[in-house]
Structure formats: C-alpha cells, structure tokens
Amino acid sequence: MARIVMKFGGTSMAGIERIRNVARQVKREWAKGEQVAVVxxxxxGETDRLVNFCREASPLYDAKEYDVVVASGEQVTSGLLAIALQAIGVPARSWLGWQLPIRTSDAHASARIATIDTEALNASLASGEVAVIxxxxxxxEEGRVTTLGRGGSDTSAxxxxxxxxxxxxxxxxDVDGVYTTDPRIVPRARKIPKITYEEMLELASVGAKVLQTRSVGLAMKEKVRVQVLSSFGDPDAEPTPGTFVVGEDEIGEGQVEQQLITGIAYDRNEAKITLVAVPDRPGAVAxxxxxxxxxxxxxxxIVQNVAHGTGSTDVTFTVPGAELARSLDVLEKARETIGYEKLVPDxxxxxxxxxxxxMRSHAGVAATMFQALAGRGINIQAITTSEIKVSVLIHQDYTELAVRVLHTAYGLDAEDAA
Amino acid sequence: MARIVMKFGGTSMAGIERIRNVARQVKREWAKGEQVAVVxxxxxGETDRLVNFCREASPLYDAKEYDVVVASGEQVTSGLLAIALQAIGVPARSWLGWQLPIRTSDAHASARIATIDTEALNASLASGEVAVIxxxxxxxEEGRVTTLGRGGSDTSAxxxxxxxxxxxxxxxxDVDGVYTTDPRIVPRARKIPKITYEEMLELASVGAKVLQTRSVGLAMKEKVRVQVLSSFGDPDAEPTPGTFVVGEDEIGEGQVEQQLITGIAYDRNEAKITLVAVPDRPGAVAxxxxxxxxxxxxxxxIVQNVAHGTGSTDVTFTVPGAELARSLDVLEKARETIGYEKLVPDxxxxxxxxxxxxMRSHAGVAATMFQALAGRGINIQAITTSEIKVSVLIHQDYTELAVRVLHTAYGLDAEDAA
Structure with missing residues (x-):
C-alpha cells in the first residue's frame, strides 16, 4: 500500500464531464488499495472570473477579501469531485483549507504554507476514504482565508x-511530461523520464510552464517525489509514465550514460535595456x-561592456518584459545620479x-553552445551561467533556430522523429 | 446609535455595479453612526448554477458536499461587498459562517441555525467596522459547512x-413592501405600513413571496422588528419606508381604525384530489x-362531502402541485386498503x-367572503379557516376576479388608484 497525492489542474476540472473523468482516474489508484489524497x-477560467470581480469592485482591493472571493473556485471543485467519486462507489470527502487546517503566513494573495495538520487527514485516509483538498x-493563525498566489495548487499538492x-x-x-525542449519547436524533442529538482527549477524559471517554480523548490526541500503526467489518457487504464522529478541520487539508477544536458528552455518575455556611456567610476553600477x-x-x-577608453562604459541588462515601462521610468528619474548618455530599450x-x-563534471558545455550558435551566425548579446545552467540572450528572430541547433548539438534529438 | 441588520437578495447583488450600489446604501446608514451588519x-442565478453542477455530478449527491459547493456563492458576494465598501471609505470585513461561527444543526442542505457567536462580531461593530455576513x-458542531435551504438568507439576517x-x-x-394583494392583479392594492408576524406568516405561506416563511417565524419567536423595503431607490437618499413586520402590540399605535383584513393572497400551485365513494366507516380517513x-x-x-346515503362518502383534499404525481401513485397503491371507487385529480x-x-374580534369575515364570491357566480370547492385566515378553493379561471372582488369587499382599495 502506498500513499499518493494526485493533483489535477484547471483544464482537468473544467466542467462536470471532466471532473467525472478525474474521478475515474482517482478510483483507478484507490482500487489498488492506495491511500489517496487529491488536490x-x-x-x-474561474479564478480569472473571480479576480476580475475583485478588480472591478476596486482596483485597490483588500487582499484579505480578495482571498475570500478567489478561494471559492477550488471550494466548488473539491465538493464536486467528492460527489463524483461517491457516485462511482468511492468514499470521499472534501477538506477545505480551514478544515484540516492548512496554516499559512498572513501574506494574503501570496501566502506561504507553514504547517498542515494531518491528524484528521490521516484518520480519513486510514478509513479508506479519498481526501479531496x-x-x-x-x-x-487568526482564521482568515488565504491563497497562495496564481498557480499555487501545485505547491499545495x-x-x-x-x-x-x-x-x-x-x-x-495537459502535457504528458517534461520534454528536452518545446516539442512545438523541435519535433524530435524527447520526454525526460527523470529530472533532478535543481534542473526542473532552472527549467521552470526560464520558461517551461509545466510546474510552478515554488512547488519544485518545496519538493526539493521536503524530498517529495513528483511525477508530471497527462490527465487526458484512458482514465481507467494504467497511465503512461510521465516525468519524475527526484533527487540527484535517484537519477543514475538504470541509466547507462548520464546526459550532459537535460533540457533547453527559451523565454521571450525578457526585455533588454542598455545604458550608453555610464561614467566608469566606483559606485556607478550601484x-x-x-x-x-x-x-x-x-x-x-547583466553585462558591463568594454570601456570606450573615454572613462565611460555601456551597461546592458534584462528585466521582465512586463516591467520594462516601469524600469525605464525609474531609470529616467535617476538619470542625473547615474549620469548615462542614452537609454536604449530592446x-x-x-x-x-x-x-x-x-555540466558540473564536464567542461566545454558553454563552448559547445557558443560554437553551435556561431556556426549559424547567431550573435550572442549577453551570457549568464549557474552551476547547472548556461543562458544566452539572442535576437528573438533566431529563437527556433537556436533551440533546434542546440538540441542537436547536445545529442538530445530522439532517434525516431515523432 | 442603533444597531441594524441590512439584508440584500440576489437581484441586488447581481454584478459589481449593483454591489457598488448596495455599498452606497450601507454607507448611508453607517454614516449616521449606526452599527451595521449586512447579510x-x-x-x-449563481446558486442555481452551483446546484446544477451538483445534480450533474450525481443526481443522488451527498448533501454535505452540496453544501460545500453552494455555500461558495455567498462567500464570493460577501468578499466583494467588503471590497466595494472599503473603496468608498467604509471599514468593512467579511465574516464567513465558520468564522463567526454560525452554528447549525447537521441537517445538510436544510440546516437550522442553533447559535451565533457574537463576541468577534460585537467587537468588530464596536470598532465602527461594517460586518458583511x-x-x-x-x-x-464538527466544523462542516451547512446551508439553510433555498431562500435561507432572510433567515440568516x-x-x-x-x-x-x-x-x-x-x-x-425588489419590491418596496408588502401589499394588500398582488398589485399586478389589483392596481389599487396598497402597501401595508405595518403587519403582524402572524399575518405575514399566513400571507407568506399562501403565496406572497416577499419573505421566506421560516424567517418570519424566527422573527416572531425572537421579536425581531423586520422591515421589507426596496433596494432600487437612490442609494444615497433616505429610503421610502417599506412594510414593518412587528408584534401585535405595535400595530395599534397611530392607527385610528384597525383593518379587519390586512391582505389577500392566492396560490395556484395546489392540486385537488377527490376520492369518490370511500366506505363511510371508522378509520377510512386515516x-x-x-x-x-x-x-x-x-x-x-380537506373536505369530507355529504354521504351518498349508500354507506360511502367523497373525500376531497389538496396537495402541493409538485407532489400530485407522487400523491396519485401513493393512493393508487393504497386503493385496496382505502376501498375508493375512483380517483379524480384536478x-x-x-x-x-x-x-x-x-378577524379575531369581528364576526362575519367568512360570510362577507362567501357572499362576495357568490355575487359573481364563483363556486367554492373547499374551505379552511384559522384564527386569522379564511381560505377557499375555487376554479383557477376565477383567480383574478375573486381577488379583485374581495379586495373591494373588505375595503382595501386605495382611494387614488395607481
């Protein structure tokens, strides 16, 4: 007997037909004798609807009341799934956040989970009941409703x-796992059977939208084995294994050769800002x-370019695209303090x-990247690296080409193309 | 300083524009220095939507989970009204059923309120905050969500x-008070300034849809002064007084003459069943x-007609129209035990x-009724009376005529027709 958590997203819960489908998937696991909690x-669309109500009511809405409003969306689906489970003979009940309770910080609209009381939950699971959360x-602590921020259900799970x-x-x-890169760009992208928390964190934070970043960080901290898999197969059949997100110790098992690179991600939602001719003196960057x-x-x-030999230098950096206007505004206001000549957004x-x-144990990862991109005439505008990641900034027009070239260069292409 | 409860129904809460309108009405009372709780x-349409989800998920849904689902509708509007109040400078917060808490019986989907803890509520009101419930x-008692049954918000208030x-x-x-009868039938119907709990109960239970019957019973028991008034006037102006539902002791005040009849109601949702030739022996009716x-x-x-002189009698009675099919089924199955000849539904x-x-202190109320109806050739099929009510069953075609004739006969017509 295993204890498992099954988590279903908004697309899987969109309407009663799909909720019934989810119920059958839950029944499949429950029927094996597993103890099952469903999140x-x-x-x-429902959370958007509720958020819009709050914004309409007041652009400066109280986050405490926002939480009361938007938390209702999951309350509805948890009750409905419990009903759908009972209808196919699976004992089930819903446990709302305040009923378990799930205690969080009081940072309304972006709260962090502090503790989850499991006494009642364990008793329910031990009795053979499915817990729907x-x-x-x-x-x-004071008993007010909180929410975790958009996409927070992965973290709850x-x-x-x-x-x-x-x-x-x-x-x-709605995808059947984590891929070596976006299959819409590279048809020969492969599903990754196992990926480490660290890799998943890097991939999640650079544009792969499969798992919420926070949930991966929490899984790593708490050593929770996470599987990403499709909710749209035959609900009664054993599902095709997805991608396991696990500790590094578990990765070697059964794999003849360790991949150098696990995946390639791209993110078009960044914007570049260049400050031309910033005085080259201490404190300038600050x-x-x-x-x-x-x-x-x-x-x-962040890239600080070669000095012009004139006592000044160019500074280039990226910000989230959505923050570009605000960033330019802040920099315009600080123009005199910084003393730059020109501000160039891109x-x-x-x-x-x-x-x-x-790449921790292999040299040459970055060199392979630069060479592969140079071979296709793709200019690199900025570079950053971490222990397990190399990122480059290029012109948006070359996105697909660059991803394809790198996918091949690192030997990630599937042998039989899809 | 007074303490008041303001209750707004679904039509008044339908959409953000209307919720903003409600907020202004609440502000008007709060600005007088009143302590205000809003229910x-x-x-x-939202509760119907949620109920339909439950029915779709399973016709035999678990009432416990149904309550989790449908209670979310009021959770949303309470949060939104709190936001709308804050937006116009009125301190406000929502108090969900489990937060006060409002404790009920465990009769899910039709629970009865047992106790309401007012400690936190009183502190909130004393601080000048509007409580939105x-x-x-x-x-x-075990901390599961309950609902009070359709229309239960009046009872909550x-x-x-x-x-x-x-x-x-x-x-x-959406009406501005309780009328002597349905103004759509009798344009000269008058708004009743004050009505007793007992009268309102009788009127509510015979088809006047202004207040939920249970809420009137509770108001009578707890001696709560209730006012029914329109939510669609100028939200910033003092509202036109509606109808006060109060104790009998308060009725005489300021009224020169006591009306004999306060109101006339009609109900087309009954069905008549006649059992022809039931053996006239002890136990037959049972x-x-x-x-x-x-x-x-x-x-x-219930009417037991004159015996046929053949040892048998006809028995006529009414049931709710929605129960007619089930009633006939029950009676068909009991045919042998009862021993009737024919079953005639109508x-x-x-x-x-x-x-x-x-009418407690005046004779002749029923006589006036019978005479007025007879004068127009309206046949009476059954009669029941209570201490403060006389009801007759007539053919549906005569509904409007009967109501108009009686409204005039009891001197209820307004002097200046609307």
Missing part, C-alpha cells in the same frame, strides 16, 4: 504530500541597480538556456 | 439580528392520509386566502 484547482488556499509523507505526488496536467531594486524590479542578465530578445546537472 | 445572498450558510440584539432588520428586496404522511406529502385543505384550482388579526 484540485478551480475550473479553468482544494489547492491554492489555507488560513492564517507538494505540501500535502510532504505533510502526509506520501510516496509520490502525481501532478496530472547607482543603476539600487533604484530598480527599490522598485522591486528583478534584474536578470524587446526583440530571447533568452535561451541549456540546463543539466551533468 | 448578503449570492448573485442571482454571507447568508444561507453555517457550520455544524433575522438570526443575526436576534443574536446581536439589533433594533431593526431591514430586508432590501387509511387515506397515513400513507400520504409517510411519503412526506403535505395535505392542506390542477385547475386556486386557493384564495384573506388574512387579518382583526
């Missing part, structure tokens, strides 16, 4: 899995990035990242 | 008013009504009721 999202929600010491946390979604930090703008890649960029724990 | 319904919901010892419970609705009672079918008017009937506490 559900709101019907797709609305994702995304919890309550503060991992937190529940950690609290109940689950053997596995299966995230059912005068640029302090005001951005104060405005809570995340700066990603949204026609794309960040390409290659990720793999293999 | 809200779900947006109109979702109607229709509560929780059991009265219960909250009783618990907080409110000076008044204002029920804002053999008819026992199986109906066992099937939880409410029998209303849905073309209407029950007309005249209601007034004045």
């Amino acid at each position: 559900v999202s709101a019907m797709s 609305p994702g995304f929600q919890g309550q503060t 991992v937190a529940v899995a950690a609290a109940m010491k689950a053997d596995r946390c299966d995230i059912y979604t 005068s640029i990035f302090n005001p951005l930090a104060e405005a809570s703008i995340n700066v990603d890649m 949204t026609e960029v794309c960040k390409i990242s290659v990720v793999g724990v293999g | 809200v319904s779900a947006m109109s 979702p109607g229709f919901q509560g929780q059991t 009265v219960a909250v008013a009783a618990a907080m010892k409110a000076d008044r419970c204002d029920i804002y609705t 053999s008819i009504f026992n199986p109906l009672a066992e099937a939880s079918i409410n029998v209303d008017m 849905t073309e009937v209407c029950k007309i009721s005249v209601v007034g506490v004045g």
Whole structure:
C-alpha cells in the first residue's frame, strides 16, 4: 500500500464531464488499495472570473477579501469531485483549507504554507476514504482565508504530500511530461523520464510552464517525489509514465550514460535595456541597480561592456518584459545620479538556456553552445551561467533556430522523429 | 446609535455595479453612526448554477458536499461587498459562517441555525467596522459547512439580528413592501405600513413571496422588528419606508381604525384530489392520509362531502402541485386498503386566502367572503379557516376576479388608484 497525492489542474476540472473523468482516474489508484489524497484547482477560467470581480469592485482591493472571493473556485471543485467519486462507489470527502487546517503566513494573495495538520487527514485516509483538498488556499493563525498566489495548487499538492509523507505526488496536467525542449519547436524533442529538482527549477524559471517554480523548490526541500503526467489518457487504464522529478541520487539508477544536458528552455518575455556611456567610476553600477531594486524590479542578465577608453562604459541588462515601462521610468528619474548618455530599450530578445546537472563534471558545455550558435551566425548579446545552467540572450528572430541547433548539438534529438 | 441588520437578495447583488450600489446604501446608514451588519445572498442565478453542477455530478449527491459547493456563492458576494465598501471609505470585513461561527444543526442542505457567536462580531461593530455576513450558510458542531435551504438568507439576517440584539432588520428586496394583494392583479392594492408576524406568516405561506416563511417565524419567536423595503431607490437618499413586520402590540399605535383584513393572497400551485365513494366507516380517513404522511406529502385543505346515503362518502383534499404525481401513485397503491371507487385529480384550482388579526374580534369575515364570491357566480370547492385566515378553493379561471372582488369587499382599495 502506498500513499499518493494526485493533483489535477484547471483544464482537468473544467466542467462536470471532466471532473467525472478525474474521478475515474482517482478510483483507478484507490482500487489498488492506495491511500489517496487529491488536490484540485478551480475550473479553468474561474479564478480569472473571480479576480476580475475583485478588480472591478476596486482596483485597490483588500487582499484579505480578495482571498475570500478567489478561494471559492477550488471550494466548488473539491465538493464536486467528492460527489463524483461517491457516485462511482468511492468514499470521499472534501477538506477545505480551514478544515484540516492548512496554516499559512498572513501574506494574503501570496501566502506561504507553514504547517498542515494531518491528524484528521490521516484518520480519513486510514478509513479508506479519498481526501479531496482544494489547492491554492489555507488560513492564517487568526482564521482568515488565504491563497497562495496564481498557480499555487501545485505547491499545495507538494505540501500535502510532504505533510502526509506520501510516496509520490502525481501532478496530472495537459502535457504528458517534461520534454528536452518545446516539442512545438523541435519535433524530435524527447520526454525526460527523470529530472533532478535543481534542473526542473532552472527549467521552470526560464520558461517551461509545466510546474510552478515554488512547488519544485518545496519538493526539493521536503524530498517529495513528483511525477508530471497527462490527465487526458484512458482514465481507467494504467497511465503512461510521465516525468519524475527526484533527487540527484535517484537519477543514475538504470541509466547507462548520464546526459550532459537535460533540457533547453527559451523565454521571450525578457526585455533588454542598455545604458550608453555610464561614467566608469566606483559606485556607478550601484547607482543603476539600487533604484530598480527599490522598485522591486528583478534584474536578470547583466553585462558591463568594454570601456570606450573615454572613462565611460555601456551597461546592458534584462528585466521582465512586463516591467520594462516601469524600469525605464525609474531609470529616467535617476538619470542625473547615474549620469548615462542614452537609454536604449530592446524587446526583440530571447533568452535561451541549456540546463543539466551533468555540466558540473564536464567542461566545454558553454563552448559547445557558443560554437553551435556561431556556426549559424547567431550573435550572442549577453551570457549568464549557474552551476547547472548556461543562458544566452539572442535576437528573438533566431529563437527556433537556436533551440533546434542546440538540441542537436547536445545529442538530445530522439532517434525516431515523432 | 442603533444597531441594524441590512439584508440584500440576489437581484441586488447581481454584478459589481449593483454591489457598488448596495455599498452606497450601507454607507448611508453607517454614516449616521449606526452599527451595521449586512447579510448578503449570492448573485442571482449563481446558486442555481452551483446546484446544477451538483445534480450533474450525481443526481443522488451527498448533501454535505452540496453544501460545500453552494455555500461558495455567498462567500464570493460577501468578499466583494467588503471590497466595494472599503473603496468608498467604509471599514468593512467579511465574516464567513465558520468564522463567526454560525452554528447549525447537521441537517445538510436544510440546516437550522442553533447559535451565533457574537463576541468577534460585537467587537468588530464596536470598532465602527461594517460586518458583511454571507447568508444561507453555517457550520455544524464538527466544523462542516451547512446551508439553510433555498431562500435561507432572510433567515440568516433575522438570526443575526436576534443574536446581536439589533433594533431593526431591514430586508432590501425588489419590491418596496408588502401589499394588500398582488398589485399586478389589483392596481389599487396598497402597501401595508405595518403587519403582524402572524399575518405575514399566513400571507407568506399562501403565496406572497416577499419573505421566506421560516424567517418570519424566527422573527416572531425572537421579536425581531423586520422591515421589507426596496433596494432600487437612490442609494444615497433616505429610503421610502417599506412594510414593518412587528408584534401585535405595535400595530395599534397611530392607527385610528384597525383593518379587519390586512391582505389577500392566492396560490395556484395546489392540486385537488377527490376520492369518490370511500366506505363511510371508522378509520377510512386515516387509511387515506397515513400513507400520504409517510411519503412526506403535505395535505392542506380537506373536505369530507355529504354521504351518498349508500354507506360511502367523497373525500376531497389538496396537495402541493409538485407532489400530485407522487400523491396519485401513493393512493393508487393504497386503493385496496382505502376501498375508493375512483380517483379524480384536478390542477385547475386556486386557493384564495384573506388574512387579518382583526378577524379575531369581528364576526362575519367568512360570510362577507362567501357572499362576495357568490355575487359573481364563483363556486367554492373547499374551505379552511384559522384564527386569522379564511381560505377557499375555487376554479383557477376565477383567480383574478375573486381577488379583485374581495379586495373591494373588505375595503382595501386605495382611494387614488395607481
């Protein structure tokens, strides 16, 4: 007997037909004798509807009341799934965030889970009942409703899995796993059978939308084995294995050769800003990035170009595309302090990242990347690296070409093309 | 300083524009320095949507989970109203059923309110905050979500008013008060300034849809002064007084003459059943009504006709129209036990009721009724009376005529027709 958490997203919960389909998938696992907790999202579109109500009511809405409103979406689907399960002979009940309870910080609309009380949950599971838990929600110490921020249901699922010491946390979604890169760009992309938490974190944060970044971080911290798999197969048949997100120790098992690179991600939602002719003196860089930090703008890649030999230098960096206007505003206001000559924004960029724990023990990963891109005449505008990632900024027009070239260069192409 | 409860129904909460309008009405009272608790319904149509989800998920849905699903409608509007109030400078917060808490019986989907904890509520009101309370919901002793049954928000409002010892419970609705009869039938119907709980109960239970019957019973028991008034006037202006539902002691005040009849109601949703030639022996009537009672079918008017002189008699009674098919089925099955000759259903009937506490001290109310109807050739098929009500069953075709004739006969017509 295993204890498992099954998590279903908004697309899987969109309407009663799909909820019935989810119920059959849950029954399949329950019928094996597993102890099953299910974490559900709101019907797709519902959270948007509720968020829009709040915005309409007041653009400066109270986050405490926002939470009361938007938490209702998952409340509805958890009750409906419990009903659908009972209808096919599976004992089930819903446990709302305040009923378990799931205690969170009081950072309304973006709360963090503190503790999950498992006494009642364990008793329910031990009795053979399926526990249906609305994702995304919890309550503060004082008993007010909280939500975890958009996409928070993945985090709820991992937190529940950690609290109940689950053997596995299966995230059912609209893709059947994590791929070496976006299959829409590279048809020969392969599904990755196992990926480490660290790699998944890097891939999640650079544009692969399969799992919410926070949930991966939590899984890593709590050592929760996560599987990403499709919710759209035959609900009664054993599902095709998806991608397991696990610790590094588990990766070697059964694999003859360790891949150097696990996956390639791209992110078109960055914007580049260049400050031309910044005085080349101590404190110059701080005068640029302090005001951005104060405005809570995340700066990603930073390049300080070769000095002009005139006592001045160019500074280039990237910010999230959605923050570009605000960033320019902050920098315009700080123009005198910084003393730059010109401000040049550029949204026609794309960040390409290659990720793999293999690169820790292998040299030449970056060199392969630069050479492969140079071979196709793709100019690199900026570079950043971490222990298991190399990212380059290129012109957006070359996105698909660059991803394809790198996928081949690192030997990731499937042998039989899809 | 007064303490008041304001209750707004689904039509008043349908969409953000209307919720903003409600917020202004609440602000108007709050700005006078009143302590204000607001009880809200779900947006109109929302509860139906949620109920349909449950039915689709399983016709035999678990009432516990149904409650989790449908209680969300009021949760949403309470959060939104709190946001809308804050947006116009009124401190406000929502208090969900489980947060106060409002404790109910565990009769899910039709729970009864047991107690309302007012400690936190009183502190909130004393601080000048408006308390926004979702109607229709509560929780059991074990902490599961309950709902009170359709239309339960009126009952929530009265219960909250009783618990907080409110000076008044204002029920804002889409009509501006209780009328002497349906103004669509009698344009000269008048708004009743004050009506007793007993009269309102009789009128509510015979077809006047202004207040939920249960809420009136609770108001009577707890001596809560209820006012029914329109939510669609200028939200910033003092509202036109509606109808006060109060104790009998308060009625005489300021009125020169006590009306004999307060109002006239009609109900087309009854069905008549006649059992022809039932053996006229002891126990015959019990053999008819026992199986109906066992099937939880409410029998209303009962007439045992003159015996045929053949040792048999006809028995006529009414049941709710929606229960007719089930009633006939029960009676068909009991045919041998009862021993009747023929079963004659009739849905073309209407029950007309005249209601007034004045009839306690005046004879001749029923006689006036019979005479007025006879004068227009309207045949009476059955009669029932209570201390403050006389009801007759007539053919449905005469409904409007009968109501108009009686309205004039009892001197209820307004002097200046609308």
